Amino acid sequence: MAAITSSSFGHYSHAIVRGIPASLPAAALRIENQGEVNLENARREHAVYVETLKKLGLHVHELAADEQFPDCVFVEDAAVVVGGTALITRPGAPSRRKEVEVVKSVLEDLHLNVVEMQDESATLDGGDVLFTGKEIFVGMSKRTNQRGAEILADTFKDYAVSKIPVTDRLHLKTICGAAGPNVIVIGTGEAPQKVLKTMQQMSDYRYEKLTVPDDVAANCIYFNIPGKGNVLIHCAQEEFPESAKVFQKLKDYTLIPVPNSELAKVDGGLTCLSILINKSTEI
Amino acid sequence: MTTEGDTGVEVQKETEKSDEQPASPSHQQSPQSTSSSLENREERADSSGDQHQDTEAQSPPQGGGSPAGTPPSSKSSPSSDKKERNPSGGKGISRFLPSWRKKQRSQSQTSEEDAGKEEPAPVKEEETTADKDQNVKLEEEVVKSEEPKEEVDKQEKHSVSGSEAQPAREDGKEEKSDEKATDIKEDKVDSDEKIEPEEAKRETKEVQTVHTRMEKSPKKTPKKVKTVPCRVVLLDGTEYPCEIEKRSKGQVLFDKVCAHLNLLEKDYFGLTYRDSTDQKNWLDLIKDIKKQIRNYPWQFAFNVKFYPPDPSQLTEDITRYLLCLQLRQDIASGRLPCSFVTHALLGSYTLQAELGDYSADDQRLESISEFQFAPNQTKELEDKIMELHKTHRGLTPAMADSQFLENAKKLSMYGVDLHHAKDSEAVDIMLGVCANGLLIYKDRLRINRFAWPKILKISYKRSNFYIKIRPGETEHFESTIGFKLPSHRAAKRLWKVCVEHHTFFRLLSPEQPPKAKFLTLGSKFRYSGRTQAQTRQASTLIDRPAPYFERTSSKRISRSLDGPNTLPYAKKLDADLPEEFRPSEVTEWDGIKEMLRTLTIAPELSAADEDLIRDSTFDQPVSVNEVKPSASEPVLRDEKRSEELLSQPPELELHKETKISDENQKPEVKKKAEDLPLETVVNVETEGMPKLIPGGEKEVKQLAPQGEVCGRKDSTSSSDSSNESEGEEGGEYHTQTKLAENTIKEEEENEDMTQNEEPGKSPRTDTIQGTRAILVNSENVLNKELVFQNEVQEKMEDLMDKQVKKTEQHQKEEHPQVNGVMLHHETDDSIHIIQYTEPPVVKTEMVTISDASQKNEIATKEVPILHTETKTITYEAAETDGGGDNEPAMLLSAQTITSESISTTTTTHITKTVKGGISETRIEKRIVITGDADIDHDEALAQAIKEAKEQHPDMSVTRVVVHKETELTEEGED
Numbered sequence A: 001m002a003a004i005t006s007s008s009f010g011h012y013s014h015a016i017v018r019g020i021p022a023s024l025p026a027a028a029l030r031i032e033n034q035g036e037v038n039l040e041n042a043r044r045e046h047a048v049y050v051e052t053l054k055k056l057g058l059h060v061h062e063l064a065a066d067e068q069f070p071d072c073v074f075v076e077d078a079a080v081v082v083g084g085t086a087l088i089t090r091p092g093a094p095s096r097r098k099e100v101e102v103v104k105s106v107l108e109d110l111h112l113n114v115v116e117m118q119d120e121s122a123t124l125d126g127g128d129v130l131f132t133g134k135e136i137f138v139g140m141s142k143r144t145n146q147r148g149a150e151i152l153a154d155t156f157k158d159y160a161v162s163k164i165p166v167t168d169r170l171h172l173k174t175i176c177g178a179a180g181p182n183v184i185v186i187g188t189g190e191a192p193q194k195v196l197k198t199m200q201q202m203s204d205y206r207y208e209k210l211t212v213p214d215d216v217a218a219n220c221i222y223f224n225i226p227g228k229g230n231v232l233i234h235c236a237q238e239e240f241p242e243s244a245k246v247f248q249k250l251k252d253y254t255l256i257p258v259p260n261s262e263l264a265k266v267d268g269g270l271t272c273l274s275i276l277i278n279k280s281t282e283i
Numbered sequence B: 001m002t003t004e005g006d007t008g009v010e011v012q013k014e015t016e017k018s019d020e021q022p023a024s025p026s027h028q029q030s031p032q033s034t035s036s037s038l039e040n041r042e043e044r045a046d047s048s049g050d051q052h053q054d055t056e057a058q059s060p061p062q063g064g065g066s067p068a069g070t071p072p073s074s075k076s077s078p079s080s081d082k083k084e085r086n087p088s089g090g091k092g093i094s095r096f097l098p099s100w101r102k103k104q105r106s107q108s109q110t111s112e113e114d115a116g117k118e119e120p121a122p123v124k125e126e127e128t129t130a131d132k133d134q135n136v137k138l139e140e141e142v143v144k145s146e147e148p149k150e151e152v153d154k155q156e157k158h159s160v161s162g163s164e165a166q167p168a169r170e171d172g173k174e175e176k177s178d179e180k181a182t183d184i185k186e187d188k189v190d191s192d193e194k195i196e197p198e199e200a201k202r203e204t205k206e207v208q209t210v211h212t213r214m215e216k217s218p219k220k221t222p223k224k225v226k227t228v229p230c231r232v233v234l235l236d237g238t239e240y241p242c243e244i245e246k247r248s249k250g251q252v253l254f255d256k257v258c259a260h261l262n263l264l265e266k267d268y269f270g271l272t273y274r275d276s277t278d279q280k281n282w283l284d285l286i287k288d289i290k291k292q293i294r295n296y297p298w299q300f301a302f303n304v305k306f307y308p309p310d311p312s313q314l315t316e317d318i319t320r321y322l323l324c325l326q327l328r329q330d331i332a333s334g335r336l337p338c339s340f341v342t343h344a345l346l347g348s349y350t351l352q353a354e355l356g357d358y359s360a361d362d363q364r365l366e367s368i369s370e371f372q373f374a375p376n377q378t379k380e381l382e383d384k385i386m387e388l389h390k391t392h393r394g395l396t397p398a399m400a401d402s403q404f405l406e407n408a409k410k411l412s413m414y415g416v417d418l419h420h421a422k423d424s425e426a427v428d429i430m431l432g433v434c435a436n437g438l439l440i441y442k443d444r445l446r447i448n449r450f451a452w453p454k455i456l457k458i459s460y461k462r463s464n465f466y467i468k469i470r471p472g473e474t475e476h477f478e479s480t481i482g483f484k485l486p487s488h489r490a491a492k493r494l495w496k497v498c499v500e501h502h503t504f505f506r507l508l509s510p511e512q513p514p515k516a517k518f519l520t521l522g523s524k525f526r527y528s529g530r531t532q533a534q535t536r537q538a539s540t541l542i543d544r545p546a547p548y549f550e551r552t553s554s555k556r557i558s559r560s561l562d563g564p565n566t567l568p569y570a571k572k573l574d575a576d577l578p579e580e581f582r583p584s585e586v587t588e589w590d591g592i593k594e595m596l597r598t599l600t601i602a603p604e605l606s607a608a609d610e611d612l613i614r615d616s617t618f619d620q621p622v623s624v625n626e627v628k629p630s631a632s633e634p635v636l637r638d639e640k641r642s643e644e645l646l647s648q649p650p651e652l653e654l655h656k657e658t659k660i661s662d663e664n665q666k667p668e669v670k671k672k673a674e675d676l677p678l679e680t681v682v683n684v685e686t687e688g689m690p691k692l693i694p695g696g697e698k699e700v701k702q703l704a705p706q707g708e709v710c711g712r713k714d715s716t717s718s719s720d721s722s723n724e725s726e727g728e729e730g731g732e733y734h735t736q737t738k739l740a741e742n743t744i745k746e747e748e749e750n751e752d753m754t755q756n757e758e759p760g761k762s763p764r765t766d767t768i769q770g771t772r773a774i775l776v777n778s779e780n781v782l783n784k785e786l787v788f789q790n791e792v793q794e795k796m797e798d799l800m801d802k803q804v805k806k807t808e809q810h811q812k813e814e815h816p817q818v819n820g821v822m823l824h825h826e827t828d829d830s831i832h833i834i835q836y837t838e839p840p841v842v843k844t845e846m847v848t849i850s851d852a853s854q855k856n857e858i859a860t861k862e863v864p865i866l867h868t869e870t871k872t873i874t875y876e877a878a879e880t881d882g883g884g885d886n887e888p889a890m891l892l893s894a895q896t897i898t899s900e901s902i903s904t905t906t907t908t909h910i911t912k913t914v915k916g917g918i919s920e921t922r923i924e925k926r927i928v929i930t931g932d933a934d935i936d937h938d939e940a941l942a943q944a945i946k947e948a949k950e951q952h953p954d955m956s957v958t959r960v961v962v963h964k965e966t967e968l969t970e971e972g973e974d
Helices: A039-055 A094-109 A146-155 A190-202 A241-247 B002-017 B023-032 B037-045 B047-062 B071-075 B077-096 B098-118 B120-141 B146-176 B179-195 B202-220 B250-261 B317-333 B340-355 B363-370 B379-390 B397-408 B488-506 B513-519 B532-539 B554-560 B563-576 B581-599 B603-618 B624-630 B632-640 B642-662 B669-692 B697-727 B749-756 B759-771 B773-778 B781-818 B822-829 B840-850 B853-865 B867-882 B886-896 B901-916 B937-951 B965-973
Strands: A014-018 A059-063 A079-082 A085-088 A113-116 A129-131 A136-140 A161-165 A176-180 A183-187 A208-212 A221-225 A229-235 A253-258 A275-277 B227-233 B239-245 B269-274 B280-282 B298-304 B417-422 B428-434 B437-442 B445-451 B455-461 B464-469 B479-484 B730-734 B832-836 B926-928 B957-962
Touching: A014 A039, A014 A094, A039 A059, A039 A253, A059 A094, A079 A094, A079 A129, A079 A275, A085 A094, A085 A146, A094 A113, A094 A275, A129 A176, A136 A146, A136 A190, A146 A161, A146 B445, A161 A190, A176 A190, A176 A221, A176 A229, A183 A190, A190 B445, A208 A241, A229 A241, A241 A253, B227 B250, B239 B250, B250 B269, B250 B298, B280 B488, B298 B317, B317 B340, B317 B397, B340 B379, B340 B397, B363 B379, B417 B488, B428 B488, B455 B488, B464 B488, B488 B730
Parallel strands: A014 A059, A085 A113, A136 A161, A161 B445, A183 A208, A229 A253, B227 B298
Antiparallel strands: A014 A275, A079 A085, A129 A136, A176 A183, A221 A229, B227 B239, B269 B280, B269 B298, B417 B428, B417 B479, B428 B437, B437 B445, B455 B464, B455 B730, B464 B479, B832 B926, B832 B957
């Protein structure tokens, strides 16, 4: 039903988030050193993020941080939820493999069709999965391999699942985002443009592209909230002023800039911080 | 099912034991095939036995959904017909048979039952004897009527599926232990057997059967129209039986089915059949059915061929309904994968369409599990479907169907035709053909996608499938990607599907097949139906009240489901029913062959003839004088339409016609023409070339000798190559061959054109462009080349005409002598110069060659085998290589003749071909046909081409030149 109609894209009823462990600043994985994370500021920004979700009417499941998993705040990587189906991933970083357990239990409590990635040769990070409302792109990054992508494709049978090579970046969604049923946000850098070109070739659909000067600023979250219409959570103006201006060109959108300066230092984007679920359309 | 299992065991035993008992086949026939006296007997004697047989024969095909034993009755009306018919035949047979058959029986029975059940050998012997007997009988019994048929059927069945048939019989025998029944069965067989001792085997049987068929066929259907029973499994799972003339094209059957369905928007649909390897093939509607489906019975399935991307644009609800039925099959079989949610949603719309509004006390809901909504259906799914069904209250069936389609069309695999393949690294992948292009999958993961605009050429060779990709923005060279398919047939099948999908979805009108047939060596296949744009246009004209149709329950669908189920059924059917038809067909076929021999026209050739005729008629005759100027004019035409490119040959033909009119005695000329053409042609080239190109003389000379040699080779090797050519080892299809106008979305064709040309060609291209800018813009390089070649050839020929005329005249004089032979007459009728050279189309293959590794391999392999391929290769090589050395020479010649400069180029290609012929041998043969005034030029040309093809199956007709003597002389003067 709604599951395969693009009109349902952006409809969410629930969200899963997880606190920031104190171990994050020191132990969280990162591609390169982008400065030290201020834990307090990070938690403050995260609180804004969670509050924003609540204001949008979502039931937010706040999971406690686990000090064993410095990266556990990035719950997105633990599961891919599209429609009524949730695929529990097998994160590419071995240190994060057990983060999925708690997430899985929550998803099961929500009575989603939970699918686990049993294959031990497969790896998949949720951050590599971009759902546009019509199809799925899966980034082939250091965290996601072919087998993981195949399992992803086999799990979400309704949708075309196309693999997109990702180089030099952590995840596919590090450099792109979906700002609506037909809108893809992409950075101007070489890597994002290459990704865009591949996506265009692989897709049966035509998307409008929204190009932002800051690659990382392309990461955004689209909602379609009853009564509010298009809502977009995107980067804060203080962090990426030029990119924020680009978002402001979107018409008929409720724009919600959310700060993410601290977690961005460990390659965390806005989407990384939550798993969004549409329970109302789910069976 | 249980019965099946039991029988199955027995069958195996018996099959081994008695591979081919005559009686057994009869039993099998009886259930499904209509008229077999054996059946009648059996039915009477052994009801149980019949059931067993029926179950065995029919139940497996149906797929076990239906109760065993019932299937026969439900499925085949033919069975009933058979029964009805049988009584008379059977009775008649029984009358005749009893005396001697019984005797035979006793012998045969003893041997069969006693030893036969346990030992295969005896049975075989009996069969062999039976065959012989049958032959004898058949001759004798022709008068009798149906017995021969039955016997023949038996024999055929034996040959086809003797093992299966036998088991059923024996089972019946064993179980019943009624000797009478068995006796009866055996009697029939035995009688045959006894007549002649055990000697002949199946081979002999087949031969005999053929004879018998010959004899019988006249009896049943007074020789008039031989009809073949067809069974078409419709989308609702029912079977539509019909009789169709044996020689019918696929279109006849398809139209019949569509009429039965009351379907007007039929271009989205097609008929499928299973080949010997159980692969699904689309019936080509413009070809004879019998040339496509080789095994009997004729069993087809009506299916959606082109899934409309937007079903809401279909005009009629009945069309949408049929599409829904197809999709329900696709979904239930797993071919169209979808999630649980989607299964539930689509299932709920199915219920709404078939049952109407949900009602709690509806008993029908209890049987929801009888519907098949998904490959793996769970109670959870059914509950969800019911839950959703409640929400659809008020939707009419048509609305529910529309909703069903609106959701189904969004599925990623909607309308994707998947083919197994391996990539260059031997990794298993899937190639999916859809409305938008070609999709590459690894498992379910899409790993690449090539939209139609991105694809320049589609080709296959052997089991390799190639796509040539338009260069990207940053790339300067097109790349060719090769895939390995399981078999040659699979590669061809995929290629055809691609050609059809590209044409249907991306073009405004289909490419004209005649062109391809005329010039191409590889597969001539093109999509001949209407494109989506055309069918939509036509749909707007539909003006009728919405036809009433009954929605059948998908419960049936769930059982009979897909092709796979039908397949086994078909196989069994082969054993049972078709025999009657088979014999008749065989006889017909033989007769046809004989006819062909006498006529010297092969069936395929006939098709080609038709095309040729069309071509010839297509263009208005052009005076010879005009021909030269035509070089410039043709280009313009080409620009207008790719089809027009084809037209040039026709023009040439017209000229020929004029000549022909002068001389009536075309036919006889052939022999001379055959002999003469080679020499004359060579001479012509040598002579003509020097004139055109001072520097090119050497080259020309070289060519000439080779040409002669080649010609000889052709004659000798033609037979060998013919088989291969029939197999169509390869085929090419240029997606952009058509005019830009014809494509629905054209993005980069201009770029392509420039890009297509290879670096070596550039100089030539430039010159060409300068003279004919229009062509360049609108047409692909390929088209250009075609035009040029044609023009060049014409000019060349004109030059050569003088000589040719002389030879022709001599031939003409001789013709009268030859007149006695029809074949020769035909060829000779028109004055044609037919060169068997590489078709202009060959350029496409050049692309293939461009592929580094694979192409090379292919070339080396193919060269020895197929001349055609070699030719093509040569051509390509010529073009690519030609850019460097030879072209300049060509250009010089071109200078001699203004517009003909192009022709010079062509010549060069030839030369290069010769030079480059390292691994490639080019064979050229020219046939000069001289005719007088009254000759039908079209026919003459067609016949000439036919003959040429027959003689040199591996070669293709590159050019046809028609000269008028007067004109020719004039030209020569010029």
